[in-house]
Amino acid sequence: MSAALDHTIAPLSPHTGAEVRGIDLREPVDEATRARLNRAFVEHSVLVFRDQKLAPAQMLAAVHLFGAVFAQHNTKFALPECPQIHYISNQDFFPDGTRYIPGEGYHTDHSNAERPPKATVLYAVELPDRGGDTQYVNMSLAYEELPARLKAKIAGRQAIHVYQSRYSARKLMPLPDTARVPDFVAHPLVRTHPETGRQALYLNPIRTEGIVDMDDAEGLPLLAELLAHATQERYHYRHRWQAGDLVMWDNRALLHKANGDYDMSQRRYLYRVMLQGEVPV
Numbered sequence: 001m002s003a004a005l006d007h008t009i010a011p012l013s014p015h016t017g018a019e020v021r022g023i024d025l026r027e028p029v030d031e032a033t034r035a036r037l038n039r040a041f042v043e044h045s046v047l048v049f050r051d052q053k054l055a056p057a058q059m060l061a062a063v064h065l066f067g068a069v070f071a072q073h074n075t076k077f078a079l080p081e082c083p084q085i086h087y088i089s090n091q092d093f094f095p096d097g098t099r100y101i102p103g104e105g106y107h108t109d110h111s112n113a114e115r116p117p118k119a120t121v122l123y124a125v126e127l128p129d130r131g132g133d134t135q136y137v138n139m140s141l142a143y144e145e146l147p148a149r150l151k152a153k154i155a156g157r158q159a160i161h162v163y164q165s166r167y168s169a170r171k172l173m174p175l176p177d178t179a180r181v182p183d184f185v186a187h188p189l190v191r192t193h194p195e196t197g198r199q200a201l202y203l204n205p206i207r208t209e210g211i212v213d214m215d216d217a218e219g220l221p222l223l224a225e226l227l228a229h230a231t232q233e234r235y236h237y238r239h240r241w242q243a244g245d246l247v248m249w250d251n252r253a254l255l256h257k258a259n260g261d262y263d264m265s266q267r268r269y270l271y272r273v274m275l276q277g278e279v280p281v
């Protein structure tokens with residue numbers, strides 16, 4: 001029997017996010033439903049599948065509805081039994097003993113890749129009683145409402161993305177020798193979504209180190225101004241996790257961040273898969 005009988009897709013906010021109910025991702029999904037889900041994904045930028053019960057291999061099979069798997073950079077976090085899935089956990093520590101909270105601070109995933117992942121998929125295995133929300137900002141809407149003065153300033157410009165920007169407030173885990181990371185890449189500051197044709201700001205405070213052919217004295221304040229604009233409350237969608245949630249989002253159209261605002265004695269543990277994207281243009 002198909003998994004997709006009587007499912008619903010309902011918006012979660014006026015501009016970002018939709019909730020899918022009535023689909024069990026362990027079951028086969030027919031072609032018409034697969035196409036509908038893919039359309040909903042690019043239309044809403046965040047899809048939330050409620051009430052899932054997925055083992056790692058089942059999650060991996062489910063995400064193939066939306067594309068091919070992207071090889072994540074830091075193999076330290078790969079699940080031994082299913083290495084295309086990495087884990088997100090609040091139980092890892094930096095070598096100096098401080099707790100590592102993955103995903104704090106707005107960013108878009110792996111933008112230092114030549115072809116950054118189009119989507120990131122998280123499945124909640126264990127959640128704290130409260131807190132640990134994932135926050136998103138809609139970079140398409142933010143670009144559309146960007147003052148004309150700023151649009152003109154960034155038209156045709158590219159930003160430099162590296163693994164760890166020296167200007168980032170958040171420090172990443174050191175990479176093991178097996179990591180798959182280019183030295184740097186340049187991506188347009190405004191990218192056009194390959195499926196919707198919609199333009200979006202594309203920047204990443206964790207990984208962006210400057211603007212090509214622009215002095216840092218001008219480029220860094222400009223990046224800060226763009227980020228301040230994009231992270232205004234009116235562009236937000238805040239996801240409050242529920243047990244069984246599988247959440248996938250469009251890295252081409254959003255920034256996201258995790259919140260370390262919960263009781264750290266409680267375990268927060270999720271599986272993460274990324275899906276291959278395109279060269280941003």
Ligand SMILES: [Fe+2]
Pocket residue numbers: 103107108109256
């Ligand atoms: Fe992330």
